[in-house]
Amino acid sequence: MTTGQKVSFQDIRNEVLARIQQRVWVPGSLLPTEHELAEEFGCARATVNRAMRELADRGIIDRKRKSGTRVNISPVKQATFEISIVRQTIEDMNAVYRYSLVHRSLNQAPAWLRAQLDLEDAAQVLHLNCMHYSDNRPFQFEERWINTAAVPSVVDADLTDTGPNEWLLTEIPFSNAEIAFTAVSADSKLSDFLATPTGTPLFQMERTTWFQDTPVTFVRMTFHQGYQMSTRY
Amino acid sequence: MTTGQKVSFQDIRNEVLARIQQRVWVPGSLLPTEHELAEEFGCARATVNRAMRELADRGIIDRKRKSGTRVNISPVKQATFEISIVRQTIEDMNAVYRYSLVHRSLNQAPAWLRAQLDLEDAAQVLHLNCMHYSDNRPFQFEERWINTAAVPSVVDADLTDTGPNEWLLTEIPFSNAEIAFTAVSADSKLSDFLATPTGTPLFQMERTTWFQDTPVTFVRMTFHQGYQMSTRY
DNA sequence: CAGTGGTCTAGACCACGGT
DNA sequence: CCGTGGTCTAGACCACTGG
Numbered sequence: 001m002t003t004g005q006k007v008s009f010q011d012i013r014n015e016v017l018a019r020i021q022q023r024v025w026v027p028g029s030l031l032p033t034e035h036e037l038a039e040e041f042g043c044a045r046a047t048v049n050r051a052m053r054e055l056a057d058r059g060i061i062d063r064k065r066k067s068g069t070r071v072n073i074s075p076v077k078q079a080t081f082e083i084s085i086v087r088q089t090i091e092d093m094n095a096v097y098r099y100s101l102v103h104r105s106l107n108q109a110p111a112w113l114r115a116q117l118d119l120e121d122a123a124q125v126l127h128l129n130c131m132h133y134s135d136n137r138p139f140q141f142e143e144r145w146i147n148t149a150a151v152p153s154v155v156d157a158d159l160t161d162t163g164p165n166e167w168l169l170t171e172i173p174f175s176n177a178e179i180a181f182t183a184v185s186a187d188s189k190l191s192d193f194l195a196t197p198t199g200t201p202l203f204q205m206e207r208t209t210w211f212q213d214t215p216v217t218f219v220r221m222t223f224h225q226g227y228q229m230s231t232r233y
Numbered sequence: 234m235t236t237g238q239k240v241s242f243q244d245i246r247n248e249v250l251a252r253i254q255q256r257v258w259v260p261g262s263l264l265p266t267e268h269e270l271a272e273e274f275g276c277a278r279a280t281v282n283r284a285m286r287e288l289a290d291r292g293i294i295d296r297k298r299k300s301g302t303r304v305n306i307s308p309v310k311q312a313t314f315e316i317s318i319v320r321q322t323i324e325d326m327n328a329v330y331r332y333s334l335v336h337r338s339l340n341q342a343p344a345w346l347r348a349q350l351d352l353e354d355a356a357q358v359l360h361l362n363c364m365h366y367s368d369n370r371p372f373q374f375e376e377r378w379i380n381t382a383a384v385p386s387v388v389d390a391d392l393t394d395t396g397p398n399e400w401l402l403t404e405i406p407f408s409n410a411e412i413a414f415t416a417v418s419a420d421s422k423l424s425d426f427l428a429t430p431t432g433t434p435l436f437q438m439e440r441t442t443w444f445q446d447t448p449v450t451f452v453r454m455t456f457h458q459g460y461q462m463s464t465r466y
Numbered sequence: 467c468a469g470t471g472g473t474c475t476a477g478a479c480c481a482c483g484g485t
Numbered sequence: 486c487c488g489t490g491g492t493c494t495a496g497a498c499c500a501c502t503g504g
Contacts, residue, residue, distance in 0.1 A: 006479095006492085006493060006494090007493090008492075008493085009492080009493085017407070020406065020407060021406065021407055021408075021444070021445070023406075026406075027403075027406055033469085033470065033471085034470075034471065035470085043493075043494080044493060044494045044495065044496090045471095045494095045495090045496095046473090046474095046492095046493075046494070046495085047492085047493060047494080049471075049472075049473090050492090050493095052471090053471095053472090059315075060407055063470090063471065063472095064470080064471080064501085064502075064503095065469085065470050065471045065472075065500070065501045065502060065503095066468085066469055066470050066471080066500095066501065066502045066503055066504095067469095067470075067471095067502070067503065068469090068470060068471080069470090069471080071406075074317065074318070074321060075317075075318075075402060075406065075407060076315050076316070076317045076321075077315070077316045077317070077410070078313050078314065078315055078316070079313070079314045079316050079412050080311050080312070080313045080314075081311065081312045081313075081314070082292075082309050082310070082311055083309070083310045083311070083312050084307065084308075084309045084310070085307070085308075088307060088309075169308060170260075173253065173254065173256075173259075173260055173304075173308065174250070174253060174254055174293055174308060175254075176465070176466070177310070177465070177466055178463060178464070178465045179312050179463060179464055179465075179466070180461050180462065180463035180464075181414060181436065181461065181462045181463070182416075182436060182459075182460070182461045182462075183415075183416030183417070183434040183435050183436040183437070183460075184416070184434050185432075185433070185434040199418075199432055200418070201416040201417050201418040201434035201435065202416050202434065203414065203415060203416040204416070211254075212254070226415075227415070227416075228413050228414065228415045229413065229414045229415075230411065230412060230413035230414070231411070231412055231413075232409070232410070232411045232412075233409070233410055233412070239473085239474060239475090239498095240474090241473075241474085242473080242474085266488085266489065266490085267489075267490065268489085276474075276475080277474060277475045277476065277477095278475095278476090278477095278490095279473095279474075279475070279476085279492090279493095280473085280474060280475080282490075282491075282492090283473090283474095285490090286490095286491090296489090296490065296491095297482085297483080297484095297489080297490080298481070298482045298483060298484095298488085298489050298490045298491075299481095299482065299483045299484055299485095299487085299488055299489050299490080300483075300484065300488095300489075300490095301488090301489060301490080302489090302490080
């Protein structure tokens with residue numbers, strides 16, 4: 001339903017999407033120009049532009065100067081997952097969050113980690129093992145390495161009450177990261193911490209974080225058995 | 234580097250982001266109004282608005298009418314994965330794609346599937362098992378159920394050469410979906426098809442697809458051992 | 467070279483939501 | 486009430502790119 005007054009960019013976005021879904025405009029075909037659409041909908045070109053830009057961002061259409069706008073032929077769908085801190089995730093499920101620092105040590109970075117983070121040979125890292133509980137049941141086991149050169153203050157940080165993720169966020173907000181998801185088999189350590197038999201398939205997320213080209217941390221988060229990550233699009 | 238001429242929304246976006254990362258504006262604090270920023274950068278308010286809107290979309294800042302714009306205090310990061318058709322994924326790795334239809338049958342929908350897709354009791358579904366190979370090595374095992382009421386033509390479709398995903402996309406473009414990722418253990422069937430020992434941890438993706446509120450298909454895709462899904466943000 | 471999308475402007479009105 | 490962001494307009498110039 002239009003508001004009756006002006007044509008909103010959402011009206012146009014929805015209408016164009018509807019026409020694509022109803023195959024008025026089929027994949028690969030050329031859509032009218034912004035100018036033509038503006039005329040049809042009786043609005044400014046900027047309004048059409050915003051509507052079309054959103055559809056292009058979603059991968060529905062493909063736009064090129066001069067050649068025009070086409071319905072995307074190979075639909076690359078984008079699934080967006082909201083990655084928040086563990087505490088948030090757990091509290092959002094109305095469960096009680098508990099955190100525990102299991103291990104803490106200051107080491108020379110092992111070779112694989114130096115490669116992963118692109119660190120110098122003598123680089124020092126803070127190695128942490130933590131557990132996150134939801135209603136007192138194991139939720140996630142976190143194994144983390146922090147490049148102390150990037151965050152010197154972490155050496156003196158008290159991480160017994162606050163998890164390293166939350167602590168780092170206060171120091172280094174909005175960094176860049178690379179995330180990877182895998183399935184792993186519970187080894188004896190994971191089996192102990194996550195209270196599940198050895199060999200259980202577990203969902204694992206690895207994340208490498210940089211702050212302005214400086215590698216900050218690498219973390220491996222393994223979730224309890226049966227954990228599922230989902231989203232809509 | 235600015236282009237020297239006008240101030241672009243990207244310049245503003247980057248500058249604001251930089252100030253947040255450099256803690257000129259710390260999480261929770263109030264940013265200048267659009268009007269003030271427009272004055273500072275010497276541009277129109279619309280330009281500032283676009284820059285800020287992008288930051289808000291990324292979850293960096295939080296905007297509210299009247300109360301203003303604040304640096305987000307609980308950074309909900311969005312990880313975006315590009316979900317394309319299997320063939321595309323494989324060909325993007327410069328590997329040779331091969332597809333094989335393993336099983337095809339027309340059944341009454343089992344109870345769990347009726348629940349999953351919200352189907353009527355007597356609903357009929359096309360049940361398919363397919364394999365996707367990358368350079369002749371098992372890449373993904375696909376188990377799919379299609380609601381024939383939603384796509385009657387699928388019953389007569391020839392799916393021996395083209396995978397059901399690609400076929401469906403030509404019929405029902407740009408539908409809505411819900412995706413879930415999990416880790417599973419290879420049972421004997423998965424073990425056979427994916428050429429991996431029983432008990433191997435495998436990465437699995439389930440997707441339910443609707444077309445305008447009509448449930449279309451439910452698919453379970455299990456990847457070969459060691460498969461990893463990754464992205465940057 | 468010319469057509470199409472990309473962006474910016476200056477101004478306007480509106481909607482939400484604190485005070 | 487009234488400040489702040491949300492959106493639309495009409496017009497302009499620019500950048501890319503296909504012919």
